[in-house]
Amino acid sequence: MIEFQDVHKAYAVNGQSITALQPTSLQVQPGEIFGLIGHSGAGKSTLLRLINRLEEPSGGRIIVDGIDVTALDAQGLRRFRQRVGMIFQHFNLLSSKTVANNVAMPLKLAGELSGVQIKQRVTELLSRVGLSEHANKYPAQLSGGQKQRVGIARALATDPKILLCDEATSALDPQTTAQVLQLLVEINRELGLTIVLITHEMDVIRRVCDRVGVMDAGVIVESGQVSDVFLHPKHETTQRFVQESEEDPDISREEEYQKVSGRIVRLTFLGESTYAPLLGKVARETGVDYSILAGRIGRIKDQACGQLTLALTGGKEQLAEQQLRDAGVHVEVLRP
């Protein structure tokens, strides 16, 4: 759906060239939610804005839904942008227009529908985001979460195939964040919309994304399925993001492991195996004793997952590990 071919971007600041994005190749599949995570200044915002050319690339090709965006002229670009929705951290609603008129704006700009058709479409969109009774209010009268819903309704107005989310939940409280993310997942499923979102919170990635790219200093340092990246982070930046989303990061426990005897392993459960009564069964059959050093159980999007760090002592350790692997558990030996 979205393809970057060696796209790069450099700015000139006071005569000096600053690289915002190193040559990057990237593919986003139709219908998926692709997340980009990075600290501020990592280049994720630049990458997102390159997709609808709010930022002009310094080189490379960007192909969206079969259209070479980099080759579009001004009018072609305007027509292309009408087919790509975008929502923002600070909502960017027009304070001078009512909720209904904000949502109607992309339709009026496109000039393809009649007044009656626009009205109908706006009613439909507002009911989708649950704001029907606020149609005649002004943005200043709404809460943050409601404003972002207006933003989403506005972005969906022209029936786009792609939705770009620029830190869409960063200005919202945790509860509102959850609701807005839920709405994004819903429209992704029901409309088959491809979503690209950028965030600095691993939690947002974990809750909604199918695939993720981790950015650092203008480079995508790691990318893949969220469950892979989240449970087995390889790059240092990714590991830091995963730790930040944990209340009690593993790293700080390494000293504590010194005090424990036995073999230390980390088990990763994904999907079905997460809730299976596996550990007790394996322990009984192999005579291995285990103590739990650290653990977490949660969800990645709609998949259950868990990670346990255990110290194993006595019995047939090798067999125990083999049985766990056979049951679909990822076993990683931290200390033999």
Place this chain on the structure above:
Amino acid sequence: MSELLINIDWYEIWLATVDTLLMLGGSLLFTVLLGLPMGILLFLVSPRQMFEHRIFYATLSFVVNVLRSLPFIILLIVMIPITVVMTGTSLGVAGAIPPLVVGTTPFFARLVETALREVDRGIIEATQAMGASTRQIIFNALLPEARPGIIAATTVTAITLVSYTAMAGVVGAGGLGDLAIRFGYQRFQTDVMVVTVVLLLLLVQVLQSVGDRLVLRFSRK
């Protein structure tokens, strides 16, 4: 009471008031017609905006500054030959409007530029992301969002114009200022001076409160 206002010819006062209102209305109309596009242009070519153009902005900015730094009383005199060419006379209401417009347009344009600068950049970006043309960005986003600021700018400009119309009386423009100078100052008729000052004060008060009300009505923040 009548002893106190012995020199007052109320018919003269009425005519002068009408002249002042005509000068004010006419010059405000042309100031907005010329100054609004000029302000938009200043904004668009200013640094970090859509049509950033350093040289053009610097030139336009310089012209605006020169016109603004010229004392209005000097501008009135300098403008006489040009005014005669434009309106056929340098006297009366028609003769006053060109210098008034030249005097306030740069001022108004600057205020419009400032009002537009107040519009959140994110809103411009969001409108661009919807596929809006520059024209659409200006008319559908920038101007509606800056409307309270532009109304406030118009109010300030109108009040400046009231004092300028009074000054224009010096070169034979007519109006309340002219009356105050000819009778109040040159003939020592203090009562005429007081009446004209009160009327000008009332005019300013009315303009300010109408302006404030409109700003409030269009502010949604």
